[in-house]
Amino acid sequence: MSTAYVIVTLFGALLAGFSAGSVFFNAKWVVEPLTEYGVPRTWWTWLGVAxxxxxxxxxxxxxxxxxGIAAAVGLVLYFTGAVITVIRARSYAHIPFPLIYAAPAVAALALIG
Structure with a gap:
């Protein structure tokens, strides 16, 4: 297990955990866009749990x-869905945000070995 893999994985876990906490605590910068995108309020807790x-x-x-592989794949799929949601809502300026959260999961998958 390489040092790069450990660092990227820890960073990815930190970002995903931060993102989950932002949903759980109804952070304004998260819940306002979710509302704009049309994501039902009943989904928010489950999205945070994921x-x-x-x-x-x-x-x-x-x-x-x-x-770890399953978790990274799951996060990549989750944030791919987030990108699709942002595109469907035509909030193109918000596309980088889910990509930032997905990047460490992609990198962790690339560094496994």
């Missing part, structure tokens, strides 16, 4: 690699 599970999975993956 991100929190991804963060925990990345951390567990440092010890149990298949769990």
């Amino acid at each position: 991100k929190a599970a991804g963060a925990v999975g990345l951390l567990v993956g440092l010890a149990v690699q298949p769990i």
Whole structure:
């Protein structure tokens, strides 16, 4: 396990955890765009849970690699869905935000080995 993989994975877990917490605590910079995008309020908790599970999975993956792989893939898929949601809402200026959160998960997948 390389140092780069550990650092990228820890950073990815931190970002995913921060993103989950932002949903759980109804941070204005998160919930206002979700409302603008048309994401139903009833989904918000589950979206936060998915991100929190991804963060925990990345951390567990440092010890149990298949769990880390599954978590990283799940986060990549999650944030791909977020990009699609932003595009469908025609909020093109917001596209970089989910990509920033997805990048460490993609990098962790690339560095596994």
